[in-house]
Amino acid sequence: MLKGLSLLYPGLVVAALLLVHGDSYRPAVSYVPLYMTVSVVFTVAIALLLLPTRQFGEGFCVAFYALYAFLIATIAFFTGGISSELYVFFFPLIVASALHGSGRMSLLVQGAVLVSYALAMLPDTLDGGVGGPALVFFRLVAFGLFGAFALAMARSVAAGGEEGYALDEDGSVLLERVSAELEARRGVQVGVILVDPGRVGDTRLLMERMRARIGEPILLGEGAVFGVVLSDVDDSMLESAARRALAAANSLGAEETRAGGAIYPRDARSADDLLVAAGAALEAAFEIESPSAIVLAGRGVPGSGTSFQAAR
Numbered sequence: 012m013l014k015g016l017s018l019l020y021p022g023l024v025v026a027a028l029l030l031v032h033g034d035s036y037r038p039a040v041s042y043v044p045l046y047m048t049v050s051v052v053f054t055v056a057i058a059l060l061l062l063p064t065r066q067f068g069e070g071f072c073v074a075f076y077a078l079y080a081f082l083i084a085t086i087a088f089f090t091g092g093i094s095s096e097l098y099v100f101f102f103p104l105i106v107a108s109a110l111h112g113s114g115r116m117s118l119l120v121q122g123a124v125l126v127s128y129a130l131a132m133l134p135d136t137l138d139g140g141v142g143g144p145a146l147v148f149f150r151l152v153a154f155g156l157f158g159a160f161a162l163a164m165a166r167s168v169a170a171g172g173e174e175g176y177a178l179d180e181d182g183s184v185l186l187e188r189v190s191a192e193l194e195a196r197r198g199v200q201v202g203v204i205l206v207d208p209g210r211v212g213d214t215r216l217l218m219e220r221m222r223a224r225i226g227e228p229i230l231l232g233e234g235a236v237f238g239v240v241l242s243d244v245d246d247s248m249l250e251s252a253a254r255r256a257l258a259a260a261n262s263l264g265a266e267e268t269r270a271g272g273a274i275y276p277r278d279a280r281s282a283d284d285l286l287v288a289a290g291a292a293l294e295a296a297f298e299i300e301s302p303s304a305i306v307l308a309g310r311g312v313p314g315s316g317t318s319f320q321a322a323r
Contacts, residue, residue: 013072016107017056020079020100024049024086027097031090038091045089052082068210068264073116076108077123084127092135093146101128101154109161111213121158125151182286185229185238189282192240193275202244203289204253204272207236207297208260220259225252238289246307249274253305261303269296273308 028049031040055078083104087095101124108120132147185203192201211217214235221228221239228237241252253270260268271293279285288308296306 012107012110013067013075014060016079016103017059019103021053021056023100023103024052027086027090027100030096036090036096038094038096040091041089045086048082048085048089052079052086055079055082066264067213069111069113069116072108072111073119073123076104076116076120077127079104080120080123080127084131087128088131088134093132093143098128098150102157105154105158106161109158109164114162117158117162121155124154124158128154182231185231185240186282186286188227188229188240189275189285192242193282196242199243200245200277201275201285202241202249202252202272203238203275203285204241204249204256204270205231205236205238205289205293206253206256206260206270207268207293208257208263208265209235209267209269211235211260211263211265213263217260217263221256224255224259238286244274246274250305250307253307257303257305266302268303269293270305271296271307272305278308 030036031045055075059075080101083097083100086100087097090097105121105124109117111117129147129151136144136147189201189203208217214230217235218228218230218237221237226239226241228239230237239252239256241249244252249272253272257268257270271289271291273279273285273288273292275282275285278288292306292308296304299306
């Protein structure tokens, strides 16, 4: 979204420059500071297009959306203030931030838009510019309502277009999935991997990659931790799946990635016990001093409880 916006804005800025130099544009224009601001917009856009995708975490995106909001407000200020017609440049910014699907990001960006525009229009408002406070207030309300509508539409499209990834608040969905797999695959080894990818900027993209490369992921709670159920697997296959999951998370900029796995019937005799064994393996992975670690529940060792084999 952010790179797409960085492709769009240079074109819009060029069109705006042609507009403000035309005879039909009535508000007064401060050309020197306007061109300085435009040069900054081009610099930011080119820099974002050259950066690797893994750099684009949520905080990074919010910071640059806020920078764009500040630059757009500056352009509006230097092209007529309240009378400027370039306030419309805020709308693509609001839409792009909403399409990330993150309510927090959308609210932060909308806040940056409202504050930037209000501060840019403050001098004209105090001087009694054309339209005065009423016009500024109307546009601020329009930005807020448009942002709420864009976010609602983005969430609706995401829910309908991605077949809805399962979100498991209490573990019951994953438990039902394991139970159903055990019932349908009698006599076949069933494995479960639990993955904690750490901080991932785009959880939806990670889930899409999991579905394509490994199997149907189930998000656990509100974080990025997820589980995947696999049938007819052994240790090497389960470890390979876990490695692919961590590699996908690392490609999206995640750090401190961990995975734990267990296999039925070797490590457990029921669906509940299988999830407990996989959870214990995941906890053991956090005890390994490494940026990335995989722990698989091993065979019981007489006199020592459950053993684990670790793969870094």
